[in-house]
Amino acid sequence: MPNNGALPGPDTITRVVLDNGITVLVYENYAAQSVVLTGALTAGSLFEAPEKAGLASMTASALMRGTEQHDFDTLHASLEDIGADLDIGAGVHTAGFNGKALAEDLPILVNILAEALRQPVFPPEQVERLRGEIITGLQYRQQDTRFRANRAFRDALYPANHPYHYSTRGTLQTVPQIELGDLHSFHQRYYGPAGMIVVIVGAVKAQEAVEIIRAKFVDWHNPAQPAPAPLPDVPPVDELRRVAVTVPGKTQSDIVLGVPGPSRFAPDYRAAVLANSILGQFGMMGRIGEEVREKLGLAYYAYSSIEGGHGPGPWSVSAGVNPANVQLAVDSIVKEIRRLTAEPVSDEDLADNKSYFTGHLPLQLESNEGIAGSILNIELYNLGLDYLLKVRDEINALTKDDLLAAAQKYWNPDAFVMAVAGPE
Amino acid sequence: MAGVSRHQLDNGLTVLLKEQHSAPVISWWVLYRIGSRNERTGQTGVSHWVEHMMFKGTGQFPGGDLDKMISREGGTWNAQTSMDYTAYFETMPADRIDLALRLEADRMVNAQFEPEEVESERTVIISERQGAENSPLFWLGEEVRAAAFRVHGYHHEILGDQADLETMTRDDLYNHYRRHYMPNNAIAVAVGDFNSADMLRRVEELYGTIPPGDLPKLFQRPEPEQQGERRVRVERPGSNHFLEVAYHAPAATDDDWFKLAILNSVLTGPSGMGGGSVDNKTSRLYQALVKSEIAADVDGSIMPTIDPYLYDLVATLRPGRTLEEAETVVEREIERLRNEPISQAELDKAKKQARALFAYSTERVTAQAFWLAFAENFESYTWFEHYVPRLEAVTIQDVQDVAQRYLRPQNRTVGWFIPTGNGATDYEGEE
Numbered sequence: 001m002p003n004n005g006a007l008p009g010p011d012t013i014t015r016v017v018l019d020n021g022i023t024v025l026v027y028e029n030y031a032a033q034s035v036v037l038t039g040a041l042t043a044g045s046l047f048e049a050p051e052k053a054g055l056a057s058m059t060a061s062a063l064m065r066g067t068e069q070h071d072f073d074t075l076h077a078s079l080e081d082i083g084a085d086l087d088i089g090a091g092v093h094t095a096g097f098n099g100k101a102l103a104e105d106l107p108i109l110v111n112i113l114a115e116a117l118r119q120p121v122f123p124p125e126q127v128e129r130l131r132g133e134i135i136t137g138l139q140y141r142q143q144d145t146r147f148r149a150n151r152a153f154r155d156a157l158y159p160a161n162h163p164y165h166y167s168t169r170g171t172l173q174t175v176p177q178i179e180l181g182d183l184h185s186f187h188q189r190y191y192g193p194a195g196m197i198v199v200i201v202g203a204v205k206a207q208e209a210v211e212i213i214r215a216k217f218v219d220w221h222n223p224a225q226p227a228p229a230p231l232p233d234v235p236p237v238d239e240l241r242r243v244a245v246t247v248p249g250k251t252q253s254d255i256v257l258g259v260p261g262p263s264r265f266a267p268d269y270r271a272a273v274l275a276n277s278i279l280g281q282f283g284m285m286g287r288i289g290e291e292v293r294e295k296l297g298l299a300y301y302a303y304s305s306i307e308g309g310h311g312p313g314p315w316s317v318s319a320g321v322n323p324a325n326v327q328l329a330v331d332s333i334v335k336e337i338r339r340l341t342a343e344p345v346s347d348e349d350l351a352d353n354k355s356y357f358t359g360h361l362p363l364q365l366e367s368n369e370g371i372a373g374s375i376l377n378i379e380l381y382n383l384g385l386d387y388l389l390k391v392r393d394e395i396n397a398l399t400k401d402d403l404l405a406a407a408q409k410y411w412n413p414d415a416f417v418m419a420v421a422g423p424e
Numbered sequence: 425m426a427g428v429s430r431h432q433l434d435n436g437l438t439v440l441l442k443e444q445h446s447a448p449v450i451s452w453w454v455l456y457r458i459g460s461r462n463e464r465t466g467q468t469g470v471s472h473w474v475e476h477m478m479f480k481g482t483g484q485f486p487g488g489d490l491d492k493m494i495s496r497e498g499g500t501w502n503a504q505t506s507m508d509y510t511a512y513f514e515t516m517p518a519d520r521i522d523l524a525l526r527l528e529a530d531r532m533v534n535a536q537f538e539p540e541e542v543e544s545e546r547t548v549i550i551s552e553r554q555g556a557e558n559s560p561l562f563w564l565g566e567e568v569r570a571a572a573f574r575v576h577g578y579h580h581e582i583l584g585d586q587a588d589l590e591t592m593t594r595d596d597l598y599n600h601y602r603r604h605y606m607p608n609n610a611i612a613v614a615v616g617d618f619n620s621a622d623m624l625r626r627v628e629e630l631y632g633t634i635p636p637g638d639l640p641k642l643f644q645r646p647e648p649e650q651q652g653e654r655r656v657r658v659e660r661p662g663s664n665h666f667l668e669v670a671y672h673a674p675a676a677t678d679d680d681w682f683k684l685a686i687l688n689s690v691l692t693g694p695s696g697m698g699g700g701s702v703d704n705k706t707s708r709l710y711q712a713l714v715k716s717e718i719a720a721d722v723d724g725s726i727m728p729t730i731d732p733y734l735y736d737l738v739a740t741l742r743p744g745r746t747l748e749e750a751e752t753v754v755e756r757e758i759e760r761l762r763n764e765p766i767s768q769a770e771l772d773k774a775k776k777q778a779r780a781l782f783a784y785s786t787e788r789v790t791a792q793a794f795w796l797a798f799a800e801n802f803e804s805y806t807w808f809e810h811y812v813p814r815l816e817a818v819t820i821q822d823v824q825d826v827a828q829r830y831l832r833p834q835n836r837t838v839g840w841f842i843p844t845g846n847g848a849t850d851y852e853g854e855e
Contacts, residue, residue: 030446031447032787033783073706079702080703080706082776084780085702085703101780132720133742136743139663249660250661252555252557284479297543297545297546297547297548320555322554359499360498362448363449363499363500368787
């Protein structure tokens with residue numbers, strides 16, 4: 001029985017908004033006996049004060065450290081005993097959860113999620129242990145040239161009043177400042193049903209899944225929940241800003257260079273994504289990969305990416321090279337950026353990349369996680385339930401001029417932020 | 425797993441086919457029975473470097489075009505070099521799979537190895553090694569392996585030693601390719617949305633005409649039994665202390681391997697199989713090391729390998745805690761496994777986790793095709809089919825038995841990573 005290749009759409013995605021505002025989306029998939037539970041709440045780091053950077057992330061992690069019904073051990077035993085998993089974490093704009101279980105165990109997974117989101121107790125000794133683990137992780141990352149280059153890049157690209165300036169993990173200075181009361185008050189204020197999205201994909205009946213969520217969440221209310229404040233403006237980068245970070249004893253340098261890019265809501269988002277693919281994704285990492293890795297043999301990795309979330313996340317290029325080759329690699333990268341902003345892409349490049357994005361959809365939707373991620377994005381960014389059905393047409397309608405205009409709008413090859421982390 | 429059919433072409437190529445029609449996608453793997461375990465000193469890393477050269481193209485499919493052709497069709501491709509094999513795969517929209525079939529048939533025999541491409545890739549490979557060397561755990565792992573294996577080829581990293589990466593020649597690489605890349609040394613697997621009869625016919629058309637070759641005698645040196653604990657220290661700039669404890673373990677075909685896999689689930693949590701993972705917060709070592717705030721995390725792994733490899737434990741210490749403390753706790757928990765039976769609840773949990781992780785791994789055709797090729801390489805694809813039943817057959821007594829036989833101090837290598845310099849205090853200004 002060959003598959004008809006049907007993509008998830010309005011006829012196959014069940015979407016229900018509960019009375020308290022939670023949006024539930026379910027897609028039935030009986031390919032494997034598993035189920036994925038994913039989603040988001042409006043409890044990201046943009047609500048935390050700079051001196052308490054890491055608070056949103058620590059709060060999210062601490063939710064799984066004990067609830068009114070289960071202490072740490074019994075909470076995790078109830079998941080691990082059935083081979084299930086549930087992670088809760090926080091980004092800048094949202095806190096998110098990702099769970100997985102055998103399909104028959106969905107009620108257990110939802111029950112633990114509801115307890116963690118609604119009735120966490122933040123046991124003091126657990127919070128201290130978590131803090132120690134976070135600090136150990138931060139210390140480890142201090143030695144990670146890729147992490148250090150990325151931090152230095154964002155630090156220089158976004159001003160101090162912008163949430164993108166800060167690491168959601170916090171720092172070795174701020175994490176020790178976070179108090180137990182901060183976790184309680186962050187949770188009380190920002191966790192709630194308004195804006196919450198739940199996506200379930202797997203071998204479960206849609207209506208049953210909706211009812212499982214309704215039973216555990218419909219009586220949740222939080223009148224204190226504020227709407228996110230608008231993001232401050234990001235001043236344009238009008239010169240080349242270089243930042244160097246020394247990490248002793250390293251054998252490779254990591255480079256990140258870039259500019260503020262389009263948000264997922266930007267009208268030219270798709271054009272920018274296609275231009276980015278040509279610059280540093282398509283094939284073995286696009287034009288940059290071909291130049292830096294294939295022709296010059298300089299790097300093991302070199303690629304470009306667009307973050308494209310709720311706000312102007314970076315459009316950036318990353319590469320890892322021998323410390324002696326940093327300038328040579330940067331020169332090649334900048335040459336390709338200059339070309340992308342100076343001349344239209346070729347007909348062949350345009351056709352190839354359109355073909356890639358339209359042809360690749362079935363692969364993205366192969367696993368329950370892939371389907372759930374796509375449905376979550378549809379809801380987070382108001383793309384419409386028919387998004388996966390119409391995106392091919394949207395991509396095919398893009399022109400060379402659209403791509404050139406997007407490249408020119410975001411990039412100036414003489415003005416960007418560049419961070420390099422490596423040995424002395 | 426129902427529905428796998430196994431075929432052998434006249435030239436010796438093994439072909440495994442499994443139809444799965446849940447998504448319009450097919451994954452195609454070609455695995456060669458050669459990996460870093462068979463590399464001689466002076467040529468360490470040759471399998472991995474040859475894998476890189478296979479992306480440089482053939483006469484029919486020039487290098488730069490290959491990536492573009494795959495991407496244009498909406499596909500993805502990659503390769504992996506392991507200790508035991510070198511494997512290539514494409515996962516494509518089902519109606520575009522022919523490109524993958526043609527491409528792998530072509531590069532089984534027609535890869536070019538142009539001298540200038542070899543030189544350009546030398547720096548890429550060295551850069552890959554240098555990138556890995558930025559990680560303290562790479563240094564520690566390399567030293568622990570080298571100490572645990574004095575004789576067997578598992579003693580060196582898959583990436584190879586820097587000295588060999590600097591000196592290997594184009595002919596070294598090309599000869600490796602010619603000796604090992606042939607249909608009678610390969611396993612081809614398709615899983616996905618196809619009709620088996622049609623697929624087999626097309627595979628025969630494309631691969632059936634490739635002549636078989638003389639299989640080389642593999643370079644193999646069994647590791648003599650270890651005669652006492654070995655210890656290594658790595659002292660480098662860094663911020664954290666790491667502890668690694670590695671015991672010699674049996675090959676994947678051995679029933680003892682499955683007993684140790686259950687033991688590992690109890691001690692450090694289960695290992696994922698691609699497609700999903702399960703946390704380890706209720707595992708014994710998490711409870712003993714992380715809850716006691718000695719370590720920030722702990723992990724264990726027992727890899728399925730052709731020859732006996734290692735059962736490996738790694739802990740990341742929290743600041744201010746000592747390697748001696750962590751090692752004492754690990755030893756205490758190992759002794760407990762040797763002296764006392766695990767509980768029925770622990771055994772049941774390990775088995776349920778295995779069933780769940782196995783189910784997760786079957787969601788994606790790419791993961792299924794990988795496991796079939798992987799298992800066929802050291803035994804038979806049925807190893808994967810029988811994976812859950814063999815784990816379910818393990819008893820409480822079995823776990824204590826393998827603990828007593830394998831987790832002996834005389835059978836282990838202990839590695840310490842000790843950060844030096846001011847790495848641990850140099851945080852001012854950044855972050």
